[in-house]
Amino acid sequence: xxxxxxxxxxxxxxxxxxxxxxxxxxxxxxxxxxxxxxxxxxxxxxxxxxxxxxxxxxxxxxxxxxxxxxxxxxxxxxxxxxxxxxxxxxxxxxxxxxxxxxxxxxxxxxxxxxxxxxxxxxxxxxxxxxxxxxxxxxxxxxxxxxxxxxxxxxxxxxxxxxxxxxxxxxxxxxxxxxxxxxxxxxxxxxxxxxxxxxxxxxxxxxxxxxxxxxxxxxxxxxxxxxxxxxxxxxxxxxxxxxxxxxxxxxxxxxxxxxxxxxxxxxxxxxxxxxxxxxxxxxxxxxxxxxxxxxxxxxxxxxxxxxxxxxxxxxxxxxxxxxxxxxxxxxxxxxxxxxxxxxxxxxxxxxxxxxxxxxxxxxxxxxxxxxxxxxxxxxxxxxxxxxxx
Numbered sequence: 001x002x003x004x005x006x007x008x009x010x011x012x013x014x015x016x017x018x019x020x021x022x023x024x025x026x027x028x029x030x031x032x033x034x035x036x037x038x039x040x041x042x043x044x045x046x047x048x049x050x051x052x053x054x055x056x057x058x059x060x061x062x063x064x065x066x067x068x069x070x071x072x073x074x075x076x077x078x079x080x081x082x083x084x085x086x087x088x089x090x091x092x093x094x095x096x097x098x099x100x101x102x103x104x105x106x107x108x109x110x111x112x113x114x115x116x117x118x119x120x121x122x123x124x125x126x127x128x129x130x131x132x133x134x135x136x137x138x139x140x141x142x143x144x145x146x147x148x149x150x151x152x153x154x155x156x157x158x159x160x161x162x163x164x165x166x167x168x169x170x171x172x173x174x175x176x177x178x179x180x181x182x183x184x185x186x187x188x189x190x191x192x193x194x195x196x197x198x199x200x201x202x203x204x205x206x207x208x209x210x211x212x213x214x215x216x217x218x219x220x221x222x223x224x225x226x227x228x229x230x231x232x233x234x235x236x237x238x239x240x241x242x243x244x245x246x247x248x249x250x251x252x253x254x255x256x257x258x259x260x261x262x263x264x265x266x267x268x269x270x271x272x273x274x275x276x277x278x279x280x281x282x283x284x285x286x287x288x289x290x291x292x293x294x295x296x297x298x299x300x301x302x303x304x305x306x307x308x309x310x311x312x313x314x315x316x317x318x319x320x321x322x323x324x325x326x327x328x329x330x331x332x333x334x335x336x337x338x339x340x341x342x343x344x345x346x347x348x349x350x351x352x353x354x355x356x357x358x359x360x361x362x363x364x365x366x367x368x369x370x371x372x373x374x375x376x377x378x379x380x381x382x383x384x385x386x387x388x
Contacts, residue, residue: 004184007240008176010040011142015243019165027132030155033244034135041107041144048106049139055080055108056138059115060131066123077120084112088308109305110147111138113275118152120279142240146233148251148271155246168242175239183232190225194218204369207376215380216357223360226367227255230269259352261322262330264359276302292327296320306366311374315366322358 014036021029034056042049059080066073088104114137122129129152136155143150197205197218207215234251241248251270258264265273276298284294296317303316329335339347361381368374 004176004180004236007142007236010036011240011243015245018244026156027130030130030132030136033155034132034139037136037139037141037144040141041139045106048103048108048144051103051108052111052138052144053135055083055112055115056135057131058083059119059138060129060134063119063122063129063134066119067126073123076123077116080112080116080119084108084305088304105307107144107146110149111144113149114138114151117149117275117279121152140241140246142237143248146230148234148237148249149275150248150271154241154248163245165245168245172239172242175235175242179232179235179237179239181232182228182235186228187225187232190221190228194221194225204373205377207373207380210380212381212383215377219360219364219377219381220356222367223356223363226363227252256356258355259348260330261319261326261355261358264355265319265323268359272302292324295327296324299323303366309366310371311366311368315362318358318362 018029018032021032023029038049038053041052062072062076062079066076084104087108115134118129118134118137121127133152133155137150137152140155197210197214205218210218231252238248238250249271253267253270255264255267258267265276280298280301281294284297285291288294297320299320300313300316303312303314303319306312306315364377365374368377
């Protein structure tokens with residue numbers, strides 16, 4: 001959202017002032033974080049900043065209403081989700097943004113989930129949450145555009161932490177260094193490699209001109225680039241958060257080592273995985289008493305949370321179906337017999353290859369700029385393109 005040098009400078013300056021505020025004055029600290037974050041996001045995108053401000057105020061009002069009215073305590077948090085859904089369907093354009101084309105993609109889908117978690121937990125535990133804290137949760141600029149999805153504890157606990165400042169700054173700089181390597185060096189190398197493959201006049205991947213083998217290689221490279229970009233951004237966000245003493249959660253745990261789809265989601269986008277499990281899957285499970293169906297429906301919803309498009313809906317269907325199938329297959333006699341009769345390393349290697357291929361396919365399919373491009377990609381992968 002900001003260029004890296006500017007982000008580091010503003011964070012060093014802003015965090016230095018933040019630490020001059022006595023730790024006991026938590027509300028003042030949160031007000032300061034909210035104000036600085038609002039100013040930065042406002043300078044970059046006024047509509048995005050105003051939207052986050054409005055949602056933070058709405059979450060706080062829902063909290064006040066939930067303390068006085070029991071139905072609001074139960075259903076109030078879903079008001080935030082309904083607002084997000086309304087904007088997602090409306091697909092409000094922000095034509096001035098070089099980062100994303102819609103308000104939902106530019107941060108809203110992440111800060112709404114952060115506010116939802118803060119509101120729901122506060123209502124369940126009957127905790128006090130100030131307006132300043134709600135606004136800080138919504139607006140904190142290092143994680144504004146693309147997460148991770150933080151619980152309230154990432155802000156409130158660390159605001160009173162006794163961890164030495166030099167440890168936060170040292171760890172923060174290390175994280176930023178790792179992020180720079182991934183976000184700039186790794187993605188740059190992958191961009192150079194991808195540039196060697198066929199592009200049409202608009203610079204879009206020309207899937208129709210590729211053979212199956214080339215399409216498969218490009219698919220894997222695109223997924224690797226997505227990971228390097230997202231993981232690099234997350235490392236920088238964690239590092240910038242540490243300057244303030246905030247514990248922005250980890251988002252990745254070596255996902256390319258996952259040997260099945262279940263382990264993949266235990267390593268990929270961890271903050272979203274926790275949200276899916278705790279806020280969608282488990283409530284569905286308690287209601288439906290059908291774990292596989294609950295998992296499938298949860299991922300269908302998460303696909304639409306990413307974007308309300310056919311491609312992302314099918315992305316959710318694909319991940320949900322694979323997880324439901326794995327839940328069934330891993331408990332079957334065939335699975336047990338296969339592990340007994342086939343070399344374990346061979347089974348692991350085959351499972352790893354299938355998992356990486358499947359998640360790379362779904363990612364590339366979902367992130368193509370149009371339905372036609374996604375279809376051309378799929379056809380080229382099965383050898384129906386014009387290439388050799």
